[in-house]
Amino acid sequence: MLKLDRRLLQNVDWSLLAAAGFIILLSLLSLWSLTPGRGGSALAWRQLSWVGVGLLALLVVVSVDYRNLVRAAPAFYVLGVGLLLVVSALGQTVSGARRWIHAGPITFQPSELFKLIFILTLTWALTSRREQPLSRGTLIGTFALVGVPFFLIVRQPDLGTAVVLIPVLAAVLIGVGVKLRVLGALTLAGLAALPLAWLVLKPYQRDRLLVYVDPFRDPLGTAYNVIQAKIAIGSGQLLGKGVSGATQSRLAFLPERHTDFIFAVFAEMWGFIGALVLIGAYLLLVLRGFEIAASTREPRGRILALGVTAVFAAQTLINLGMVTGLLPVVGIPLPLMSYGGSSMVVSLMALGLLLSIRMRQFN
Amino acid sequence: MDLAPLPGARREAWSRRVLALAAITAVGFVGLLGQLWYLQVLEGGRLQELSEKNRIRIRPVVAPRGILFDRNGLALVDNRPAFTLSLIPREMEDRDTVLARLSVLLKIPLAELEGSLDRVPVDPMRVVRVRRGLSLEEVTKVEERKLELPGVLVEVEPQRVYPTSTFAAHLLGFVREVSDEQMKQGRYRRGDMIGQSGLERVLDEYLRGRDGGERIEVDALGRPVQVMKREEPYPGAQVVTTVDRRIQEAAERAMAGRAGAVIVMDPRNGDVLAMTSSPAFPLDRFTGNLDREEWLRVVRDPMTPLMNRALQSQYAPGSLFKVIVTAAGLQEGSLTPMDRTYCNGEYRLGAWTFKDWRAGGHGHVDLRSALVQSCNIFFYQAGLKVGPEAIARYARSFGLGAPSGIDLGSEKPGLVPFVEWRRHRSGRGWQSGDTINMSIGQGPLLVTPLQVARMMAAVANGGILWKPRLVQRVELADGSLAYSASSKMTGRVDLSPVVWSFLRHALSGAVNEGGTGAAARIPGVEIAGKTGTAQSVAKSDSAKGQDHAWFASFAPAEDPEYVVVVLVERGGRGGQVAAPIARQIYQAIFLEKVAMVGLGEGS
Numbered sequence: 030m031l032k033l034d035r036r037l038l039q040n041v042d043w044s045l046l047a048a049a050g051f052i053i054l055l056s057l058l059s060l061w062s063l064t065p066g067r068g069g070s071a072l073a074w075r076q077l078s079w080v081g082v083g084l085l086a087l088l089v090v091v092s093v094d095y096r097n098l099v100r101a102a103p104a105f106y107v108l109g110v111g112l113l114l115v116v117s118a119l120g121q122t123v124s125g126a127r128r129w130i131h132a133g134p135i136t137f138q139p140s141e142l143f144k145l146i147f148i149l150t151l152t153w154a155l156t157s158r159r160e161q162p163l164s165r166g167t168l169i170g171t172f173a174l175v176g177v178p179f180f181l182i183v184r185q186p187d188l189g190t191a192v193v194l195i196p197v198l199a200a201v202l203i204g205v206g207v208k209l210r211v212l213g214a215l216t217l218a219g220l221a222a223l224p225l226a227w228l229v230l231k232p233y234q235r236d237r238l239l240v241y242v243d244p245f246r247d248p249l250g251t252a253y254n255v256i257q258a259k260i261a262i263g264s265g266q267l268l269g270k271g272v273s274g275a276t277q278s279r280l281a282f283l284p285e286r287h288t289d290f291i292f293a294v295f296a297e298m299w300g301f302i303g304a305l306v307l308i309g310a311y312l313l314l315v316l317r318g319f320e321i322a323a324s325t326r327e328p329r330g331r332i333l334a335l336g337v338t339a340v341f342a343a344q345t346l347i348n349l350g351m352v353t354g355l356l357p358v359v360g361i362p363l364p365l366m367s368y369g370g371s372s373m374v375v376s377l378m379a380l381g382l383l384l385s386i387r388m389r390q391f392n
Numbered sequence: 393m394d395l396a397p398l399p400g401a402r403r404e405a406w407s408r409r410v411l412a413l414a415a416i417t418a419v420g421f422v423g424l425l426g427q428l429w430y431l432q433v434l435e436g437g438r439l440q441e442l443s444e445k446n447r448i449r450i451r452p453v454v455a456p457r458g459i460l461f462d463r464n465g466l467a468l469v470d471n472r473p474a475f476t477l478s479l480i481p482r483e484m485e486d487r488d489t490v491l492a493r494l495s496v497l498l499k500i501p502l503a504e505l506e507g508s509l510d511r512v513p514v515d516p517m518r519v520v521r522v523r524r525g526l527s528l529e530e531v532t533k534v535e536e537r538k539l540e541l542p543g544v545l546v547e548v549e550p551q552r553v554y555p556t557s558t559f560a561a562h563l564l565g566f567v568r569e570v571s572d573e574q575m576k577q578g579r580y581r582r583g584d585m586i587g588q589s590g591l592e593r594v595l596d597e598y599l600r601g602r603d604g605g606e607r608i609e610v611d612a613l614g615r616p617v618q619v620m621k622r623e624e625p626y627p628g629a630q631v632v633t634t635v636d637r638r639i640q641e642a643a644e645r646a647m648a649g650r651a652g653a654v655i656v657m658d659p660r661n662g663d664v665l666a667m668t669s670s671p672a673f674p675l676d677r678f679t680g681n682l683d684r685e686e687w688l689r690v691v692r693d694p695m696t697p698l699m700n701r702a703l704q705s706q707y708a709p710g711s712l713f714k715v716i717v718t719a720a721g722l723q724e725g726s727l728t729p730m731d732r733t734y735c736n737g738e739y740r741l742g743a744w745t746f747k748d749w750r751a752g753g754h755g756h757v758d759l760r761s762a763l764v765q766s767c768n769i770f771f772y773q774a775g776l777k778v779g780p781e782a783i784a785r786y787a788r789s790f791g792l793g794a795p796s797g798i799d800l801g802s803e804k805p806g807l808v809p810f811v812e813w814r815r816h817r818s819g820r821g822w823q824s825g826d827t828i829n830m831s832i833g834q835g836p837l838l839v840t841p842l843q844v845a846r847m848m849a850a851v852a853n854g855g856i857l858w859k860p861r862l863v864q865r866v867e868l869a870d871g872s873l874a875y876s877a878s879s880k881m882t883g884r885v886d887l888s889p890v891v892w893s894f895l896r897h898a899l900s901g902a903v904n905e906g907g908t909g910a911a912a913r914i915p916g917v918e919i920a921g922k923t924g925t926a927q928s929v930a931k932s933d934s935a936k937g938q939d940h941a942w943f944a945s946f947a948p949a950e951d952p953e954y955v956v957v958v959l960v961e962r963g964g965r966g967g968q969v970a971a972p973i974a975r976q977i978y979q980a981i982f983l984e985k986v987a988m989v990g991l992g993e994g995s
Contacts, residue, residue: 200413206405263431263439301432305425312421319414323407335410342417346424353427 037388042321045387048314049380052365053080055307059295060287060368072287072368079370083377090381094389098382099329102146102153106174109146112139113181140182140190141371145378147194148336150174151201156329168207189361193343195219200339201332204322258293259354262304269300287368289360292352307366308349315342321387330386337379340364451478451519451608452583455601456550458628460564460591462637463663463864469564474551475526477534477544478519479509484543494544497533498523521583524569525551525679552679558672560640562700563800563862565590566678588678589698591633591862594799598866598874601628627869634663634861642980643668646973651961652940653701653841656977659849659952661879662858664798666977667842669701703796703803706838707940707959710924710966711766711908713787713833715851715895718763720786721778722891729894732758735769739828746772746828749925749965763898764907766923766967768832775831780822783830784810789885790847791857792839797882798860807838834927845957848944850885851899852920852952854892857883896920900949903971911971912945917982920952921945921974923966938962943970947978954981 061073154171318338325331348363350356362372587596604625643654656666721727737753762770793808829835865876899920903909908923924942941963946952963969
């Protein structure tokens with residue numbers, strides 16, 4: 030299965046891989062420097078083993094023709110929705126939300142994996158019928174298809190994943206040429222549904238949104254994360270404090286510092302210059318993704334590439350926006366950077382999809 | 393079913409749209425960089441400063457407990473800063489290690505530390521108090537190892553401080569952290585210090601005040617940098633008691649080493665000037681951090697130091713009761729001052745022989761000399777003349793057999809038997825022997841020292857029974873009056889003025905004319921008093937035969953200002969044991985007068 034065509038190997042997007050590899054390296058470094066010697070290094074080692082698992086998954090994804098994956102999308106879809114149902118039934122509850130499934134020693138977060146399934150499903154739904162432009166029926170069918178798992182994810186509640194999926198959907202729809210008028214109508218419909226969403230939200234999620242509106246509403250409660258992250262990032266100044274000087278992160282002021290808020294740790298240690306380099310790597314990765322999407326002629330490949338790139342872009346922007354206080358806190362990991370197995374493996378699989386599409390562009 | 397590649401025009405449109413999306417994304421990234429520039433470069437200096445002193449804590453600011461003053465404005469109890477060991481769960485990265493280190497360092501059982509953390513709801517910002525009243529030595533130990541003990545903190549909080557360990561222990565009472573049991577009442581918060589006995593308990597609502605709190609930022613070493621928000625505590629109310637600290641101290645000094653009680657009361661208004669019960673318990677070791685061993689020792693002590701003997705212990709009044717018999721007899725007309733008898737030390741009634749306390753008797757006695765000499769034989773006959781019903785009625789009118797109404801709680805009512813009671817209780821009727829026992833204050837009669845003081849005050853002031861007053865007023869921190877109590881009369885004994893006069897003169901004679909109370913005599917002050925020796929109910933062979941010694945008195949006899957009642961448990965004879973103690977107290981009260989008389993005699 031892992032046997033690859035020589036011709037395919039010639040078309041490996043090395044700059045994409047390099048950008049991703051660089052980010053992963055920085056992630057391991059940050060995790061290790063959080064508390065070197067004790068818990069920190071254990072975190073870094075565990076993350077490294079997830080990188081290993083992720084790389085294997087990447088190879089598997091690369092070796093399979095992505096078109097077959099799109100064809101299998103209905104099966105993935107059923108599997109994904111099934112997992113989401115399982116997690117809502119018997120998943121483990123962590124800080125008020127049920128997101129994890131225990132499978133032996135591994136805990137696993139189905140909504141992470143669902144991002145990929147979501148894109149595959151979207152691609153499948155938009156390309157299974159040859160029609161140009163897209164008919165209203167196809168659009169409605171697509172919405173119905175992705176609406177069910179979306180609802181399940183919001184219910185979990187995994188607001189972060191749900192929030193990522195919306196711009197991804199929008200990006201793909203724009204890509205396939207849905208008229209702006211239709212998109213505008215959809216946006217209005219979405220806005221109209223917001224009060225409804227408010228009712229579905231858990232109190233802690235409502236707090237987070239309110240805090241976004243007024244960060245000093247409760248400086249010791251919900252806004253604490255935001256304020257602490259801002260202080261961590263800002264105190265890094267231009268050149269950073271280095272590993273040992275990063276008191277904010279190392280003294281445990283920063284909650285979730287190895288997961289969602291890891292960028293604050295990095296920015297505190299390496300300053301604006303370091304953050305510039307890291308963000309440059311993300312920008313490179315995302316732009317390569319868009320380039321692959323733009324240059325692919327095969328419809329499934331380019332929609333898929335656009336979707337995957339949109340996931341990367343949305344997740345990176347939303348995470349960084351929330352850590353720097355531009356957006357409300359919604360609990361999204363920074364792809365390839367945050368500690369967490371599901372996120373790392375899924376991110377590498379997504380990367381594999383991009384590579385795979387690139388390699389098969391010239392077939 | 394592969395799809396064919398799309399024609400060129402559409403491809404270009406696709407590329408354009410993807411490019412547009414890429415541009416939107418790039419704009420997002422640029423925006424991010426802008427925000428980072430703002431945070432790290434423009435605001436960097438300020439945020440850097442913030443990060444250096446960045447630690448936020450919520451800490452309660454304990455309201456200083458109200459102070460209790462004596463009638464002259466001297467403090468009976470005060471507050472001083474004390475060290476409290478606290479934990480901040482959020483800052484304890486490795487909770488188990490820190491707790492283990494702390495446990496070894498201060499020799500606190502690990503379970504106790506864990507317990508105090510487990511008892512509070514999880515609120516990582518809040519400070520949890522685990523031990524109060526740390527010694528300076530312990531504080532030094534913790535401060536020295538501060539870096540190894542993240543999340544451990546020593547705070548300064550006001551704590552009760554007492555003039556001496558046992559000063560007015562029963563009166564004041566001790567203050568301690570609210571117990572699990574008391575938490576269930578829902579009136580307190582975990583960690584509140586509340587009064588557990590005495591005035592501290594009765595006046596707790598006033599004394600406690602209202603705690604404040606503050607949000608503080610501390611630096612990396614835990615030093616407070618800035619108070620972000622502070623809610624001032626409202627200090628507890630000041631209480632002005634009726635106690636006279638000087639007299640209280642004198643009473644305790646005089647009782648040192650004895651078991652019993654002393655009450656000093658102002659007969660003109662019922663003010664309690666001193667109230668002591670001994671043995672006392674060490675207030676300072678119960679306050680703040682409980683010394684468990686000491687607590688167990690006190691609770692298990694057969695001498696029951698926690699009991700306030702002045703109002704919770706009941707004794708037979710002994711010869712004190714002769715005052716009641718005399719009052720009843722004279723007022724009812726069954727006795728006259730001219731009644732005489734010959735006392736040979738024995739009185740026969742049927743098959744029974746009742747003895748006088750003095751072998752050989754007192755010889756010829758009249759009512760006055762019988763009272764002065766405390767002749768039992770005379771009072772056996774007098775009691776039979778007056779009759780048990782009248783005696784019981786007068787005893788009740790003097791406030792015996794009912795609580796005095798003092799605002800200190802758990803007061804015993806005493807016991808005055810009367811005819812029906814005796815018949816009902818034991819089946820056999822009231823007999824003359826019972827009357828004879830009663831007339832010298834023995835038998836089932838029971839009184840508390842406080843009741844005796846009230847009774848003596850009535851003799852001194854001509855019949856007014858006061859509700860004993862302990863608290864004059866309570867003043868809130870803003871100076872307003874929260875409570876004030878004026879003297880309250882709760883009963884009146886109606887005797888003709890000649891009877892009062894007779895009683896006062898006879899009691900003065902008991903002290904000043906070589907009577908049983910002679911040991912209380914002080915030159916320069918005329919003291920009037922009555923001794924009593926109560927047969928104790930023998931609980932064991934070793935205690936058998938040791939009588940309780942009473943001395944109930946007032947002075948100056950002509951214009952009484954002080955009532956002093958002394959009870960010494962198993963002390964022996966009242967005249968020998970209790971009267972000298974009263975004398976010591978009077979000496980302290982009339983210090984100046986006594987000194988002037990001494991000078992006059994010397995020159």
